[in-house]
Amino acid sequence: MAERKAPDASRRSERSRTAILTAARELIGEIGYGKLTIEAIAARAGVGKQTIYRWWPSKGAVVFDSLLALSEQADGAGIVLPDTGDIEADLKTVLRATAAEFADPEFEKPIRALNTxxxxxxxxxxxxxxKMAAPMTEAKKQRLRSAQRAGQLAADADLDLFLDVLYAPLTQRWLLRSGPLDDAFADALVETALRAFRPR
Structure with a gap:
Protein backbone atom coordinates (compact mmCIF):
# COMPACT_ATOMS: atom_id res chain seq x y z
CA MET A 1 0.00 0.00 0.00
CA ALA A 2 1.47 3.37 -1.05
CA GLU A 3 2.37 5.76 1.73
CA ARG A 4 0.35 8.96 1.63
CA LYS A 5 2.24 12.18 2.27
CA ALA A 6 0.76 14.82 4.53
CA PRO A 7 -0.15 18.08 2.75
CA ASP A 8 2.61 20.66 2.76
CA ALA A 9 1.15 23.44 4.94
CA SER A 10 3.88 25.94 4.08
CA ARG A 11 3.29 25.48 0.36
CA ARG A 12 -0.45 25.88 0.83
CA SER A 13 0.11 29.03 2.90
CA GLU A 14 2.40 30.50 0.23
CA ARG A 15 -0.18 29.79 -2.47
CA SER A 16 -2.84 31.53 -0.39
CA ARG A 17 -0.57 34.50 0.29
CA THR A 18 0.26 34.89 -3.41
CA ALA A 19 -3.44 34.64 -4.33
CA ILE A 20 -4.34 37.33 -1.78
CA LEU A 21 -1.66 39.77 -2.97
CA THR A 22 -2.59 39.21 -6.62
CA ALA A 23 -6.28 39.69 -5.84
CA ALA A 24 -5.58 42.98 -4.03
CA ARG A 25 -3.64 44.39 -7.02
CA GLU A 26 -6.27 43.25 -9.52
CA LEU A 27 -9.18 44.67 -7.53
CA ILE A 28 -7.57 48.07 -7.09
CA GLY A 29 -7.27 48.26 -10.87
CA GLU A 30 -10.87 47.16 -11.39
CA ILE A 31 -12.87 48.89 -8.64
CA GLY A 32 -10.45 51.39 -7.09
CA TYR A 33 -9.06 51.58 -3.58
CA GLY A 34 -12.09 53.27 -2.03
CA LYS A 35 -14.32 50.28 -2.83
CA LEU A 36 -11.71 47.68 -1.98
CA THR A 37 -12.59 45.52 1.04
CA ILE A 38 -11.01 42.59 2.83
CA GLU A 39 -14.15 40.60 1.94
CA ALA A 40 -13.65 41.29 -1.76
CA ILE A 41 -9.99 40.32 -1.61
CA ALA A 42 -10.84 37.09 0.22
CA ALA A 43 -13.53 36.19 -2.31
CA ARG A 44 -11.25 36.83 -5.28
CA ALA A 45 -8.37 34.90 -3.68
CA GLY A 46 -10.57 31.99 -2.64
CA VAL A 47 -9.67 32.21 1.05
CA GLY A 48 -11.49 33.02 4.25
CA LYS A 49 -11.48 36.58 5.58
CA GLN A 50 -9.85 35.33 8.77
CA THR A 51 -6.88 34.09 6.72
CA ILE A 52 -6.16 37.65 5.60
CA TYR A 53 -6.54 39.10 9.09
CA ARG A 54 -4.16 36.46 10.43
CA TRP A 55 -1.38 37.92 8.25
CA TRP A 56 -2.34 41.59 7.80
CA PRO A 57 -4.01 44.12 10.14
CA SER A 58 -5.65 46.20 7.40
CA LYS A 59 -6.30 46.45 3.68
CA GLY A 60 -3.54 49.08 3.48
CA ALA A 61 -1.06 46.51 4.77
CA VAL A 62 -2.24 44.01 2.14
CA VAL A 63 -1.80 46.60 -0.61
CA PHE A 64 1.68 47.46 0.64
CA ASP A 65 2.78 43.83 0.62
CA SER A 66 1.27 43.33 -2.84
CA LEU A 67 3.43 46.17 -4.17
CA LEU A 68 6.47 44.95 -2.26
CA ALA A 69 6.09 41.48 -3.77
CA LEU A 70 5.80 43.01 -7.23
CA SER A 71 8.92 45.13 -6.77
CA GLU A 72 10.87 42.14 -5.43
CA GLN A 73 9.96 40.13 -8.52
CA ALA A 74 11.06 42.98 -10.78
CA ASP A 75 14.30 43.67 -8.92
CA GLY A 76 15.49 40.07 -8.81
CA ALA A 77 18.98 40.23 -7.32
CA GLY A 78 18.48 43.78 -6.03
CA ILE A 79 18.06 47.39 -7.02
CA VAL A 80 20.82 48.65 -9.29
CA LEU A 81 20.71 51.93 -11.18
CA PRO A 82 22.38 52.22 -14.58
CA ASP A 83 26.00 53.36 -14.52
CA THR A 84 27.29 54.19 -18.00
CA GLY A 85 29.74 56.73 -16.64
CA ASP A 86 27.44 59.62 -17.64
CA ILE A 87 25.42 60.69 -14.59
CA GLU A 88 23.13 62.99 -16.59
CA ALA A 89 22.18 60.28 -19.08
CA ASP A 90 21.70 57.70 -16.33
CA LEU A 91 19.50 59.94 -14.19
CA LYS A 92 17.38 60.86 -17.21
CA THR A 93 16.85 57.17 -17.95
CA VAL A 94 15.75 56.51 -14.36
CA LEU A 95 13.57 59.60 -13.98
CA ARG A 96 11.88 59.08 -17.35
CA ALA A 97 10.98 55.54 -16.27
CA THR A 98 9.66 56.80 -12.93
CA ALA A 99 7.55 59.47 -14.63
CA ALA A 100 6.17 56.89 -17.08
CA GLU A 101 5.15 54.61 -14.20
CA PHE A 102 3.42 57.47 -12.41
CA ALA A 103 1.62 58.40 -15.62
CA ASP A 104 0.41 54.82 -16.20
CA PRO A 105 -3.11 54.60 -14.67
CA GLU A 106 -2.84 50.88 -13.92
CA PHE A 107 0.51 51.23 -12.18
CA GLU A 108 -0.30 54.36 -10.23
CA LYS A 109 -3.61 53.21 -8.72
CA PRO A 110 -2.05 50.96 -6.05
CA ILE A 111 0.76 53.46 -5.41
CA ARG A 112 -1.77 56.26 -4.86
CA ALA A 113 -3.80 53.95 -2.61
CA LEU A 114 -0.72 53.15 -0.56
CA ASN A 115 0.12 56.85 -0.16
CA THR A 116 -3.43 57.48 1.06
CA LYS A 131 11.28 47.90 3.15
CA MET A 132 10.70 50.02 0.06
CA ALA A 133 12.01 53.56 0.33
CA ALA A 134 15.30 52.88 2.14
CA PRO A 135 16.65 50.23 -0.30
CA MET A 136 15.74 52.41 -3.28
CA THR A 137 17.32 55.49 -1.72
CA GLU A 138 20.53 53.59 -0.99
CA ALA A 139 20.70 52.35 -4.60
CA LYS A 140 20.33 55.93 -5.83
CA LYS A 141 23.01 57.13 -3.44
CA GLN A 142 25.41 54.46 -4.63
CA ARG A 143 25.05 55.80 -8.17
CA LEU A 144 25.52 59.38 -6.94
CA ARG A 145 28.66 58.43 -5.00
CA SER A 146 30.05 56.94 -8.20
CA ALA A 147 29.37 60.28 -9.91
CA GLN A 148 31.15 62.08 -7.06
CA ARG A 149 34.21 59.86 -7.49
CA ALA A 150 34.17 60.64 -11.21
CA GLY A 151 34.05 64.38 -10.50
CA GLN A 152 30.56 64.78 -11.99
CA LEU A 153 29.01 65.83 -8.67
CA ALA A 154 30.52 68.01 -5.96
CA ALA A 155 32.44 65.89 -3.46
CA ASP A 156 30.63 67.57 -0.55
CA ALA A 157 27.15 67.38 -2.15
CA ASP A 158 24.34 66.52 0.27
CA LEU A 159 22.96 63.44 -1.46
CA ASP A 160 19.69 63.42 0.50
CA LEU A 161 19.07 67.01 -0.58
CA PHE A 162 20.00 66.15 -4.17
CA LEU A 163 17.38 63.38 -4.23
CA ASP A 164 14.79 65.72 -2.73
CA VAL A 165 15.49 68.35 -5.40
CA LEU A 166 15.29 65.69 -8.10
CA TYR A 167 12.21 63.75 -7.01
CA ALA A 168 10.04 66.11 -4.96
CA PRO A 169 8.71 68.12 -7.95
CA LEU A 170 7.84 64.87 -9.75
CA THR A 171 6.02 63.51 -6.72
CA GLN A 172 4.22 66.81 -6.15
CA ARG A 173 3.01 67.01 -9.74
CA TRP A 174 1.84 63.40 -9.55
CA LEU A 175 0.05 63.80 -6.22
CA LEU A 176 -1.80 66.95 -7.31
CA ARG A 177 -2.26 65.86 -10.95
CA SER A 178 -1.02 69.34 -11.80
CA GLY A 179 0.81 68.75 -15.08
CA PRO A 180 2.22 66.24 -17.56
CA LEU A 181 4.63 63.54 -16.39
CA ASP A 182 6.62 63.24 -19.57
CA ASP A 183 10.23 62.92 -20.73
CA ALA A 184 10.64 66.68 -21.09
CA PHE A 185 9.68 67.26 -17.45
CA ALA A 186 11.94 64.42 -16.23
CA ASP A 187 14.88 65.76 -18.24
CA ALA A 188 14.35 69.31 -16.94
CA LEU A 189 14.42 68.05 -13.34
CA VAL A 190 17.70 66.20 -13.92
CA GLU A 191 19.32 69.21 -15.58
CA THR A 192 18.17 71.54 -12.80
CA ALA A 193 19.43 69.27 -10.02
CA LEU A 194 22.78 68.73 -11.69
CA ARG A 195 23.31 72.48 -12.22
CA ALA A 196 22.91 72.96 -8.46
CA PHE A 197 25.19 70.11 -7.41
CA ARG A 198 27.98 69.93 -9.99
CA PRO A 199 31.51 70.86 -8.86
CA ARG A 200 32.07 74.61 -8.90
Missing part, protein backbone atom coordinates in the same frame (compact mmCIF):
# COMPACT_ATOMS: atom_id res chain seq x y z
CA UNK A 117 -3.00 54.89 3.80
CA UNK A 118 0.50 56.00 4.78
CA UNK A 119 -0.78 59.47 5.64
CA UNK A 120 -2.86 58.08 8.51
CA UNK A 121 -1.01 54.89 9.47
CA UNK A 122 2.32 55.39 11.25
CA UNK A 123 3.16 51.67 11.32
CA UNK A 124 2.54 51.32 7.61
CA UNK A 125 4.62 54.44 6.94
CA UNK A 126 7.50 52.96 8.94
CA UNK A 127 7.25 49.66 7.04
CA UNK A 128 7.25 51.53 3.74
CA UNK A 129 10.37 53.51 4.70
CA UNK A 130 12.20 50.39 5.86
Missing amino acids: EIINDRELAAAYRE
